[in-house]
Amino acid sequence: MTATPRPRATASTRAWRPATEIERALHEAVMDDDRIGYLRALATADLFHYVPKEHKDGGGNAYVPADDSQGIWCLVMRTAGERLPRRPRFVVARTSLAELADTWPGRRYSLHVNPGTPAFMRLTTGALDRRRWRRIVREETAELPTDxxxxxxxxxxxxxxxxxxxxxxxxxAHLSVANGVLWNEVGDVYDDYGREVGLLRESWGTATAQDWQEQMDALLAGRxxxxxxxxxxxxRQELAQANTGAVDADLWRRACTAVLTDMEAPAEADAVVQELIGRVLRYESRFRADGLxxxxxxxxxxxxxxxxxxxxxxRWGLSARLCPAxxxxxxxxxxxxxCRKAYGSWEDFSAGYALGRVLRFDTEEFGQWYAKVLEPHRVLTSEPGSPWRTIPWRMPSTV
Structure with a gap:
């Protein structure tokens, strides 16, 4: 495995700023000529390459090789912060260092990461190199669940x-943090074109622009x-406002029954709501224990x-080319x-988002459906660079 020579500072490199912490770590490794450090930074990072849209739509997954300016055949990979601007005929495919180690097309190709930037490194790709990639990935991801x-x-x-x-x-940002993707981008890709297309089709029944708009309208209407x-x-919110404080569970239950009776709802509706109230109370108790x-x-x-x-x-719809930017x-x-109209703070919004998610999917198991909302909540409310700590909830000029 070889690396490019230690770069000299130029006007363009002095003006370059690492887009994310990943590019910063890669750049530091390049400046220190630290090839192992570079691989460690890549081990948990997403890598992206570009393929023709018609190729991807036709089911093709092969890497597209390139001939660099020095006549070296290579596969070009970019990290999240160095993806290229949106191009109509090309889409982004995501991979990883671990996947590349197992699917590399041949020794004749070198691996070029972030070419044209100060975070660029050229890596050789022989069997020993790829064995090293696997080892480093195992070390860096040892505490992560499989896949x-x-x-x-x-x-x-x-x-x-x-x-x-x-x-x-x-x-x-709940989903962005849970999925390990950029939260503050409206661009060509949220994650990966093929995965976005599959997600929208299989989980949302969305395969056309009309499907996408109908689902978006339902989401924005809370339907x-x-x-x-x-x-x-x-x-309960009406009772809380009338009583200026917490609402007794029995009062809440009786009030729901009374409203449903006035609506002439069937008895089964009251049974559903009463069971739901119990679930909400139990989730809220757990939320308090966990800091939500x-x-x-x-x-x-x-x-x-x-x-x-x-x-x-x-963002998924934009990535899947189902809606314009x-x-x-x-x-x-x-x-x-x-969100600003419905809630009073980031924490208030987060608790509402979390409850909606677990009521829909968790069934009081407190498994991955719960963990994947609790972990992002903790990150977003604690990390100094979090938008929830740097952006005020209220924005008077837009509300």
């Missing part, structure tokens, strides 16, 4: 970090999630789960506005 990307906050210096768009993107949680939470709620806190609304997902759904950005901004 799990690290939960991490990734901020790109090139993306919005203040203002309404940054605020709205931060409303989708994607079941209606019963919001019904019960709305009644303050000791005397309760969730005012779960609609944030739809609004927060709308941010990611917009302007439509995706407008949807993201609308989701942020709705």
């Amino acid at each position: 799990t990307r690290p939960t991490r906050l990734l901020t790109t210096a090139a993306g919005p970090r203040t203002g309404p768009l940054a605020h709205a993107l931060a409303c989708g 994607n999630s079941p209606v019963e949680p919001e019904f019960a939470l709305d009644i 709620l303050p000791p005397d806190g309760f969730v005012r609304s779960a609609v944030g789960y739809d609004y927060g997902r709308a941010v990611s759904f917009a 302007g439509t995706a950005e407008a949807s993201i901004l609308r989701a942020g506005e709705l």
Whole structure:
């Protein structure tokens, strides 16, 4: 394995800024001629390469080799912060150092990471090199569950970090942090073109621009999630405002029954709501123990789960080429506005998002559906660079 010579500072490299912590670590390794450090930085990073859209749509997964300026055949990979601008005929495919070690097309190709930047390194790819890649990946990912990307906050210096768009993107940060992707980007890819297309088709029944718009409208209207949680939470919120404080569980239950009786709802509806109230109370107790709620806190609304997902759904749709950039950005901004109207703080919103998620999928198992919202909450409320600590919740000029 060889590396490029230690670079000399030029006007262009002095102007370059690492987009994320990943590029910063790679650049430091290049400057120190630390090839092992470079591989360690790559071990948990996503790597991206570009393929023709028609090739990917046709089921092709092969890497597309390139001939660099020195006549060396190579495969070009880029980290998240150094992906190229959106191009109509090309889409992004995600891989990893571990996957490359197992699927490398042949020794004749070298690996070029982030060419044209100060974070560039050229790596040889013989059997011993790839064995080293596997070892380093094992060491760096030993504490991660199998096939799990690290939960991490990734901020790109090139993306919005203040203002309404940054605020709205931060409303989708639960999923961004859980998936280890950039939170503050509206670009060509959220994650990977093929995965986005598959996710939208298989999990959302979305394969066309019309499908995408219908689902987005449902999310922004709070109609994607079941209606019963919001019904019960709305009644408790009204009781809390009338009683200026916490609401006794029995009073909440009786009030829901009374409203359903006035609506002439069937008896089964009351049974569903009563069971739901018990689940909400048990989840809120766990939320308080885990810091998702303050000791005397309760969730005012779960609609944030739809609004927060709308941010990611917009980015997925843009990646899958189901909507134009302007439509995706407008949807993201609308989701942020709705979040601000429904909640009073980042923590308030996060608890509502978490409750909506676990009521929909967790069934009180407190497994991955819960862990994948609790871990991002802790990251976003604690890390100094988190948008939840740098962007104010209230934005008077846009509300």
